[in-house]
Amino acid sequence: MKQICVIGTGYVGLVTGVCFADLGNRVVCMDIDRQKVDLLRSGKSPIYEPGLEELMERNMRAERLSFTDDYAIAVEGADFAFITVGTPMSDDGAADLGYVEAAARGIGSALTGPIVIIDKSTVPVGTGDKVSQIIAEHSHTSAPFSIVSNPEFLREGSAVSDFFHPDRIVLGSTDREAAEKVAALHDPLGTMVIITDLRTAEMIKYASNAFLAARISFINEISQICERLGADVREVARGMGADKRIGPHFLDAGIGYGGSCFPKDVLALRHMAASAGCHPQLLQAVMDINQDARRRFVDKVRTLLSDLDGKVIGVLGLSFKPNTDDMREAPSIDIIQALQSGGATVKAYDPVAMERAEEVMPEVTFCATPYDAAKDADVMLIITEWNEFKQINLDKIQRVMRQPIIIDGRNIYDPQDMAKRGFTYWGVGRGAQPILIEQQLLPLDQVVPQC
Ligand SMILES: NC(=O)c1ccc[n+]([C@@H]2O[C@H](COP(=O)([O-])OP(=O)(O)OC[C@H]3O[C@@H](n4cnc5c(N)ncnc54)[C@H](O)[C@@H]3O)[C@@H](O)[C@H]2O)c1
Numbered sequence: 001m002k003q004i005c006v007i008g009t010g011y012v013g014l015v016t017g018v019c020f021a022d023l024g025n026r027v028v029c030m031d032i033d034r035q036k037v038d039l040l041r042s043g044k045s046p047i048y049e050p051g052l053e054e055l056m057e058r059n060m061r062a063e064r065l066s067f068t069d070d071y072a073i074a075v076e077g078a079d080f081a082f083i084t085v086g087t088p089m090s091d092d093g094a095a096d097l098g099y100v101e102a103a104a105r106g107i108g109s110a111l112t113g114p115i116v117i118i119d120k121s122t123v124p125v126g127t128g129d130k131v132s133q134i135i136a137e138h139s140h141t142s143a144p145f146s147i148v149s150n151p152e153f154l155r156e157g158s159a160v161s162d163f164f165h166p167d168r169i170v171l172g173s174t175d176r177e178a179a180e181k182v183a184a185l186h187d188p189l190g191t192m193v194i195i196t197d198l199r200t201a202e203m204i205k206y207a208s209n210a211f212l213a214a215r216i217s218f219i220n221e222i223s224q225i226c227e228r229l230g231a232d233v234r235e236v237a238r239g240m241g242a243d244k245r246i247g248p249h250f251l252d253a254g255i256g257y258g259g260s261c262f263p264k265d266v267l268a269l270r271h272m273a274a275s276a277g278c279h280p281q282l283l284q285a286v287m288d289i290n291q292d293a294r295r296r297f298v299d300k301v302r303t304l305l306s307d308l309d310g311k312v313i314g315v316l317g318l319s320f321k322p323n324t325d326d327m328r329e330a331p332s333i334d335i336i337q338a339l340q341s342g343g344a345t346v347k348a349y350d351p352v353a354m355e356r357a358e359e360v361m362p363e364v365t366f367c368a369t370p371y372d373a374a375k376d377a378d379v380m381l382i383i384t385e386w387n388e389f390k391q392i393n394l395d396k397i398q399r400v401m402r403q404p405i406i407i408d409g410r411n412i413y414d415p416q417d418m419a420k421r422g423f424t425y426w427g428v429g430r431g432a433q434p435i436l437i438e439q440q441l442l443p444l445d446q447v448v449p450q451c
Contacts, residue, residue, distance in 0.1 A: 001025055002185060005074040006082045007103045009036060009067070011047055011159065011260070011326065012120055012152050013084030018052060019163040021059035023188050029067050030074035032102075040067040048325040048352045051160040075110035080185065083107070083131070084120045084152075089264040093271040095124050104131045108138030115145050116178045120152045122205050122265055124272050128172070128198040146178030149198050151205030156259070157323030169193045172201020206272070209265040210283060215250040216257045217289035223253035223429025224296070233429030234411055253429045255335070255383065255409035256293035258320035260328040263290075293428075294331050297381075298338045300407050300426055305378055308342030312402065314377035315346055316370055316392075317384025317410075318361075319353035327356045331409070332383045336361055349373040351386055375400045385410035394421055 002025045006017040009031040017029040031037050036046050043060060045053045059065035068074055075081060085099035100121055107117060117135065119128060132147045139145070149172040154162040169186050171193060173179040183193045196204075223233040233253040241248030257263070266283055273280040305311050320330035327333070330353075336346050340363055347365040350357060354366045367373040370389065374380050374397045382389060390412050398404045398421065405424040406413070418425035 002079045003077050004028070004080045004082065004185075005030060005078040006084055007031075007071075007074065007107065008083065008085035008099070008121070009033075009040060009046075010084065010086060011049065011156055012154065013082070014040075014045065014047065014056075015049065015052060015154060015159040015163055016082055016084055016120065016152075018056050018059060018065060019160065020185070021062075021065040022055055025064065025185075027059075027065050028074045028078070029065070030071060031067070031069060034069050037067050037069045049156065049159050050323060055160060071106040071110040075107055075115070076112060078115055080116050080118060080182070081107050082118045082120050082150075086260075087121050087123055087264075087268075088260075089267055093267045094275075095122070095264065095268040095271075097123065097127060097130070100127065100131065101134055104134035105138050108135035109140070111135070111139045111141050111143060111145065113141070114143045116148060116181055117145055118148045118150045118182055120150050122151060122209075122261065122268075123149075123202060124268060125199045125202045125206075127202060146173060146175040147198065148173040148175070148178050148182050149201035150182060151201060151208075153205075153208065156326050157321060164189060166191050170196070170201050170204050172196045172198040172204075174198055206265055206269040209262055210269050210286070212250050213257055213262045213266050213290070214282065214286045216252075216254075216262075217286040217293075219251045219253045220256060220293045220428075221289050224292075226253075226429040226431060230431045231429075232431045236429075253411065254293070254385075255297045255331045255428070256290040258329040258331045260320075260326060263287075263329045294334045295338075297331075297407070297409050297428075298335055301339060301379060301381065302342070304405055304407065304424065304426070305344075308339060308344040311344045311378045312376055313339055313344045313346050314373040314375075314380040314401070315348035315364075316350075316373060316380065316382050316389050317386055318348055318350035318357040319384050322384055322386045325353040325356050327353055327360055330357075330384075332357070333360055335381070335383065335409075336364060347373045347375075347377065350384065351388060353384075371396055371400055377401050378403055379405040379407060382406065382408040382410050382412055385412050394418075394423070398423065 004020050004025050004027045006013045006029045009029045017027045021027040039046050043057050083103045085103045087095045090096040128147045128149050151170050169191055171179040171182050179195045226233040237251035240246050241251050266287055270280045270283040318332045347367050349367045349370045370392055408427045411427045415425055415430050
């Protein structure tokens with residue numbers, strides 16, 4: 001059994017702490033947010049993450065997991081300290097390292113014995129050296145410490161499962177022995193471990209996220225061409241994905257990526273590249289295409305409703321992806337703001353994200369069911385592909401809407417089936433499907449927004 005402290009109990013830190021406790025370690029999770037610590041101590045998770053709260057309760061009961069807002073309590077006797085604080089984007093696009101530096105100062109001042117400090121936050125290349133320097137400056141002991149970069153790849157919505165079944169563990173350090181100690185901590189997972197140097201590990205995280213974002217932008221660009229030329233992007237992705245060199249993942253066309261990672265990480269990598277004298281053309285295109293995907297979705301609403309003023313728009317799904325309540329950089333925010341600024345009223349339903357959504361979009365009417373969101377709506381928008389929307393009673397939706405128009409930003413319905421049901425339905429990149437408006441077929445060139 002090892003003693004571990006985790007600094008920062010957000011999506012990454014809480015999952016890391018809870019899961020390492022479940023592997024039999026003694027874990028103290030520390031956060032500067034006193035309210036969050038109080039909530040955690042009462043056995044409640046401040047975030048929605050499937051399976052997390054049950055695991056948390058079990059390990060608190062077994063006295064392997066505790067919470068504090070005090071660095072000294074967290075660091076005392078710890079063999080390992082994970083840094084899992086946020087690295088949001090700053091105004092110039094760079095990653096803001098303020099929280100990481102504060103965590104390093106806190107750990108440094110609280111050190112009493114030898115420790116391995118593991119950076120799990122996504123940080124620009126070179127940050128490990130900076131953290132090492134800050135800790136050395138603030139430490140009051142001569143006990144040795146080492147820094148290991150251990151970028152995190154978990155996905156919100158399946159974070160607990162991702163912790164226990166990762167594709168790989170990446171560890172970077174100038175101290176091979178320290179990296180091996182961290183590798184041993186992961187032994188129960190039986191996963192491939194890649195040990196490399198500190199800077200390379202830091203870059204692996206950015207390169208991975210930028211690559212995934214690029215796949216999404218790639219298929220979104222293809223979807224736009226499909227829409228114009230009468231091909232079906234879902235079939236195109238299926239055909240592409242069957243090629244082993246390509247693979248099927250991250251080829252879902254839609255309204256683009258959001259969340260707390262891809263937008264800020266692509267931007268931070270571009271900033272890093274530009275600061276190093278490189279010319280990151282692909283990264284810029286990835287971001288531009290992503291922004292365009294949201295804009296084109298709003299254009300579709302404008303095209304079908306002609307004037308947004310006074311219209312009622314029902315929205316299904318607000319979180320940036322299903323199975324999370326995370327609203328950071330969610331496409332729903334930009335889309336709803338654009339609709340409201342055109343004079344539309346927005347009614348929305350999301351299974352778990354409405355409380356957080358209300359903090360950023362107070363003007364939206366939040367509804368108890370999808371059918372309440374659809375009631376008297378001129379158009380329904382699918383923004384997040386929650387499973388429950390795939391099983392929705394479409395006849396009931398149709399009955400309560402003012403007019404049966406669905407614009408689907410996540411391609412969860414079949415265009416032919418929707419047409420049979422009498423909906424005017426518009427997905428993303430689903431070819432030259434007929435668009436029904438007031439029972440009339442419009443030629444495609446009259447309804448496709450400008451590229
Ligand atoms: N969320 C994800 O899906 C995900 C996945 C992989 C990597 N990451 C990276 O992991 C890092 C953390 O992300 P997150 O989503 O968990 O962030 P988060 O914002 O959910 O949580 C960060 C937590 O750190 C706390 N904190 C801030 N400063 C602190 C300090 N000095 N001492 C102690 N606690 C402090 C905050 O109160 C907050 O609870 C980021 O760098 C992110 O890019 C996130």
